[in-house]
Amino acid sequence: MMICGFLRKTGTGLVLILLTACVKELSYNIDGAILPVVNCVLSNDTVQKLTLTQSVRIDEAYGFKEIRDAEITLWADEAIAGRFERTGYATWQLHYQPVIGQAYRLTVKLADGTELTATTTMPADNRIVPAWETDHYPARHFRQTTAENPCWIFVLSNRNGEIDTEHPSLSDKSLLRYALGTDHPSVDRFNEDETASDLVERISVPVSLRYIRTQPSDITGEGILFSVQTNYSGYDFVYFRTASAEYDQYLKSSCRKLIAYEDEDDPIQWFNEDRVYSNIENGLGIFAAYSDRFIYYHYNFFIYYDSTRIFPDIAFYD
Amino acid sequence: MTVHVFSRILRFTIKHKRTFSLIFLCCLSSFYVEAQNDRPEQPAPDTARIVTLDSVVITGSRLRRNNTYQYTLNEIKPLVTVLGEQDVLRYIGTLPGVSQGMEGGLGFFVRGSNSGNNRFTLDDVPVYGNTHLFGLFSVFSPDIVENVNFFSGKLPASSGDFLSSLTQISSKNPDTESYHGNFSISPFLVGANLTGDLVKNKLSFQVAGRYSLLSQEIRLLESMLEMEGDIVPEMADLYVKLHYRPHANHTLNASGYYSNDYFKFENSNFSSPNFAENWGNKIFRLSWNWSLSDSLQLNTMAYYNRFFTVQKQQMFNNNVLDKEFRMQTALNEQALHSTLNYQMGNRKVAVGLQSMRREIYPASRKIYTGNRDTESNNVQSVNPPSSAVIITAFGDYEYKYKSVTASAGIRESYYRIHDYHSFDNNIHLALSIELSKKNGLELSYDRFSQFYHVLEGLPVGWNLDLMIPSDKQFQPEKAQQFYVGGFQTIQQFFLSLGAYYKNMKNLASYKNPANIFSIQDNWRDEVINGKGTSYGLEFRGERSGEDWNASLSYSLSKTDRLFKEINNGEKFPFKFDRRHILNFTGQIRTRQRQNGKQYFSLSSSFSSGHNITVPIAMYMGVEPPFWSWQLSNDLSIKEQENAMYRQLMSDVNGYSLPYYLRIDVGYGFLHTWKYFTSECTIGVFNVLNRQNPYLLFYDEGQWKQLSIFPLIPSIKWSLEF
Numbered sequence A: 001m002m003i004c005g006f007l008r009k010t011g012t013g014l015v016l017i018l019l020t021a022c023v024k025e026l027s028y029n030i031d032g033a034i035l036p037v038v039n040c041v042l043s044n045d046t047v048q049k050l051t052l053t054q055s056v057r058i059d060e061a062y063g064f065k066e067i068r069d070a071e072i073t074l075w076a077d078e079a080i081a082g083r084f085e086r087t088g089y090a091t092w093q094l095h096y097q098p099v100i101g102q103a104y105r106l107t108v109k110l111a112d113g114t115e116l117t118a119t120t121t122m123p124a125d126n127r128i129v130p131a132w133e134t135d136h137y138p139a140r141h142f143r144q145t146t147a148e149n150p151c152w153i154f155v156l157s158n159r160n161g162e163i164d165t166e167h168p169s170l171s172d173k174s175l176l177r178y179a180l181g182t183d184h185p186s187v188d189r190f191n192e193d194e195t196a197s198d199l200v201e202r203i204s205v206p207v208s209l210r211y212i213r214t215q216p217s218d219i220t221g222e223g224i225l226f227s228v229q230t231n232y233s234g235y236d237f238v239y240f241r242t243a244s245a246e247y248d249q250y251l252k253s254s255c256r257k258l259i260a261y262e263d264e265d266d267p268i269q270w271f272n273e274d275r276v277y278s279n280i281e282n283g284l285g286i287f288a289a290y291s292d293r294f295i296y297y298h299y300n301f302f303i304y305y306d307s308t309r310i311f312p313d314i315a316f317y318d
Numbered sequence B: 001m002t003v004h005v006f007s008r009i010l011r012f013t014i015k016h017k018r019t020f021s022l023i024f025l026c027c028l029s030s031f032y033v034e035a036q037n038d039r040p041e042q043p044a045p046d047t048a049r050i051v052t053l054d055s056v057v058i059t060g061s062r063l064r065r066n067n068t069y070q071y072t073l074n075e076i077k078p079l080v081t082v083l084g085e086q087d088v089l090r091y092i093g094t095l096p097g098v099s100q101g102m103e104g105g106l107g108f109f110v111r112g113s114n115s116g117n118n119r120f121t122l123d124d125v126p127v128y129g130n131t132h133l134f135g136l137f138s139v140f141s142p143d144i145v146e147n148v149n150f151f152s153g154k155l156p157a158s159s160g161d162f163l164s165s166l167t168q169i170s171s172k173n174p175d176t177e178s179y180h181g182n183f184s185i186s187p188f189l190v191g192a193n194l195t196g197d198l199v200k201n202k203l204s205f206q207v208a209g210r211y212s213l214l215s216q217e218i219r220l221l222e223s224m225l226e227m228e229g230d231i232v233p234e235m236a237d238l239y240v241k242l243h244y245r246p247h248a249n250h251t252l253n254a255s256g257y258y259s260n261d262y263f264k265f266e267n268s269n270f271s272s273p274n275f276a277e278n279w280g281n282k283i284f285r286l287s288w289n290w291s292l293s294d295s296l297q298l299n300t301m302a303y304y305n306r307f308f309t310v311q312k313q314q315m316f317n318n319n320v321l322d323k324e325f326r327m328q329t330a331l332n333e334q335a336l337h338s339t340l341n342y343q344m345g346n347r348k349v350a351v352g353l354q355s356m357r358r359e360i361y362p363a364s365r366k367i368y369t370g371n372r373d374t375e376s377n378n379v380q381s382v383n384p385p386s387s388a389v390i391i392t393a394f395g396d397y398e399y400k401y402k403s404v405t406a407s408a409g410i411r412e413s414y415y416r417i418h419d420y421h422s423f424d425n426n427i428h429l430a431l432s433i434e435l436s437k438k439n440g441l442e443l444s445y446d447r448f449s450q451f452y453h454v455l456e457g458l459p460v461g462w463n464l465d466l467m468i469p470s471d472k473q474f475q476p477e478k479a480q481q482f483y484v485g486g487f488q489t490i491q492q493f494f495l496s497l498g499a500y501y502k503n504m505k506n507l508a509s510y511k512n513p514a515n516i517f518s519i520q521d522n523w524r525d526e527v528i529n530g531k532g533t534s535y536g537l538e539f540r541g542e543r544s545g546e547d548w549n550a551s552l553s554y555s556l557s558k559t560d561r562l563f564k565e566i567n568n569g570e571k572f573p574f575k576f577d578r579r580h581i582l583n584f585t586g587q588i589r590t591r592q593r594q595n596g597k598q599y600f601s602l603s604s605s606f607s608s609g610h611n612i613t614v615p616i617a618m619y620m621g622v623e624p625p626f627w628s629w630q631l632s633n634d635l636s637i638k639e640q641e642n643a644m645y646r647q648l649m650s651d652v653n654g655y656s657l658p659y660y661l662r663i664d665v666g667y668g669f670l671h672t673w674k675y676f677t678s679e680c681t682i683g684v685f686n687v688l689n690r691q692n693p694y695l696l697f698y699d700e701g702q703w704k705q706l707s708i709f710p711l712i713p714s715i716k717w718s719l720e721f
Helices: A004-018 A196-198 A245-259 A267-273 B090-096 B214-225 B514-519 B637-644
Strands: A020-025 A034-044 A047-054 A070-076 A078-082 A086-087 A091-095 A103-110 A115-121 A128-130 A141-145 A152-160 A175-178 A179-182 A206-211 A212-214 A226-229 A235-243 A284-298 A301-305 A313-316 B011-016 B034-037 B058-060 B068-073 B097-100 B109-112 B120-123 B146-150 B166-171 B181-186 B189-200 B203-212 B231-246 B250-267 B274-291 B295-315 B319-344 B346-370 B378-382 B386-403 B404-419 B420-436 B439-450 B452-455 B467-468 B477-490 B492-508 B527-545 B548-563 B580-593 B598-605 B615-620 B647-650 B662-670 B677-685 B696-699 B702-707 B712-720
Touching: A034 A103, A034 A115, A034 B615, A047 A070, A047 B615, A078 A091, A103 A284, A115 A245, A115 A284, A141 A284, A141 B231, A152 A179, A175 B166, A179 A196, A196 A206, A196 B068, A196 B295, A196 B319, A212 A245, A235 A245, A245 A284, A245 B637, A267 B696, A284 B615, B090 B097, B090 B109, B090 B146, B090 B580, B090 B598, B097 B548, B097 B598, B214 B231, B319 B467, B346 B467, B492 B548, B637 B647
Parallel strands: A034 A284, B120 B166
Antiparallel strands: A020 B702, A034 A047, A047 A091, A070 A078, A070 A103, A086 A091, A103 A115, A128 A141, A141 A226, A152 A175, A152 A212, A152 A235, A179 A206, A179 A226, A235 A284, A284 A301, A301 A313, B011 B058, B034 B058, B068 B146, B097 B109, B146 B166, B181 B189, B181 B712, B189 B203, B203 B231, B231 B250, B250 B274, B274 B295, B295 B319, B319 B346, B346 B378, B346 B386, B386 B404, B404 B420, B420 B439, B439 B477, B452 B467, B477 B492, B492 B527, B527 B548, B548 B580, B580 B598, B598 B662, B615 B647, B662 B677, B677 B712, B696 B702
């Protein structure tokens, strides 16, 4: 029995207990749930996407059937913001740019009379600006002056410098950084992993996997100065995704569930009873919202790209 | 020492081959002795004269009561354990109202409470780390145990700070006249015990210790298990007691208890981190008993109690230690207790004061970078300790009038930690009505408070659960319990039947089950408060005899929990809400000789399966941000799958596993020589080799069941001198 893989999670205790344990296959009939599933996360893009499918029993193949006949409406308060149109298998879209601070309601009326509903609010961006004066590898520094909503931070790095610095955008050579850390005072440590700290040279803060989540808080005065540390390549997009409450809960519960499946051989996943958040009434899935902004670092200068502004800020630093 | 608030009658039989002229009576209500004489009956003498008896049979009867059980090592003998070690706590699992957690473990859930709500004391000192080897057997060596009192209700006011059951373990007093001891060995443990007098009838001592042989045995098995590194489990405990009686009215006891479990996993090539887990107890106790008169006693005790758990990870860079992470949960207690016991006729009174200072380290984390030996260590620490003070005054009163015994106890506590303080009162009321000499009714009401929370992970009864202090955010846990029942004695049989109702509040639990495997130092964000209720029926039947004895317990109960952020705020079944629990234990003497005997033991355990949450469906999900912008070979297939899809879980604890059934058998050989007695016991745990389901999960397209213990044989040999 190969033990090494799951000790990171369970420690030696479960090893000894499972030394005598046995696993056997059995036939078990469990009542499955076939429910309509709608996924729609509003963003600050001009096109909003939605999927509409059905769930399947746990012991069936994962061929999710689409629900073709439906009337899907996005409401802003009591007014119709738009209706989604089907553009492909299980895929719908709506040309609409959400308004910050606006409360939205999604209704999905199915052919059998079932109505799925959910609500969310487009979050206002947390104000975060570069504080590049104190930057030193592997840390980039930032100053946050508002924190009304949860914020998810992640870094995508390009493996070369082939980025249009006037209009920086991700390319097929961009990679999501696996290990990153922060000294933000409101960081949520739910996905910290001490064993990953050796993946980031000279990191001086606890390491989180892929994403850093910071909690809302009241900020006064000059704000919070914090760093994000990772293996910056020199061509990096540091993203700050401000999440609505629904998106935040959905993403956190999804990431938490993922932790149990990091290692194929880890029996900790057998014990996993985590639930992923859903706010869809009469169905499953998620209706939520987020707003992205990123800062692009190009070797010795950065471009602060605010998704709500037309022109980026550019600053040079040594 | 705790005053027992109910009366008992102890039945035992003693045969003496020698002639003697003394017949004794026992106090503590209705304890009687029946003396028998082998000679033909003589006519009543006209005048008093001395009669020499050849042999005397003294028979007493023990009348049990509901809610409370006293047992000795004799009662636990029929129980076969996983490791073959006699275990004084294992007996609790056979009593009514007790639901077991994981098979073979010592996690007990009494009348719907959590395992962390039970209190275990050794000579009135709480023992927080009460199990070895991740919950497989207890830290209490049978060599030091005199008797055990288990209370599931009708609790003494002198004990508090728990929400469920109280298990009082009393240690033996060292022999004041001669030396004796014993040695025992089994495949897992070697133990020894020595007691004797240093000054005859004045000063005596006892030393008892145990040490595990597991580390040596696992080394032998390493090649079979294909381990990449070394697993080193170590376990030991040591007990030392000095008993000093300078005067007939004064007794002084000093004792120390030490237990330690250490488990280490080391990689052979430093490619992966090394892990270690360590937990243990250190207890020092001083007590003074002063008999002011025949009816008045003053007991004063002071103790220092330390319990700790540490988890450590070491990471290496080029075979050199680069980082070390330590997570510690610890509890330090210092306490001073004093109790005045008064008994006169049909009245018993106990009043007392207790003061305690408790320091808890709730998941304190330290990170060391660099070589620990150099000055360049960078130590970061989080979660500093919390210090609490608890001052308690209590009183117990019992009054017996004819066939009615009434008792009342009150315990008033002042609790303070940081900027939070509270006054809590515990109340214990009981009424026992003897309808006849052989039957009666019993009613009780208990109100409890507990000033710390145990965040339970796996229900093994291990000591790795996080303990957090009660404070403003997580206030003291509280419970109320009502009980009504009856008892009947028929010759050597004792029967009891009762019903209980219990409600609990301010229970602390993790929001997410994922936390059961790791102690989070940000636990404040992961823990919530909730409530629980439990009610049920309990039946107990016992037969005590010289040739055979047996007991049967049955419970029918229902237990729920209600937490705002769990199960969408709806009530859900408690995980170990086992609807039916039926336990049987029995021992029969198969052979009796002048210098030995043999006995056969049988025990069975049947219960409804516990409750689990299972995935019932899959559905399309929203990938985490830029998830597909990773190198795919860095991801496991299951990780990728769970990023794209989501599992729909059943209602919390919405499914019950199939029933649990286990039968254990044992056989013992006892042989007595002039100076030695040897005993060899052979046991088979789970003789049916039934794969009792502990877990049901869906993996690789198939439902699977995890069972923990198959048929496990055991053997133990001991020598007593």
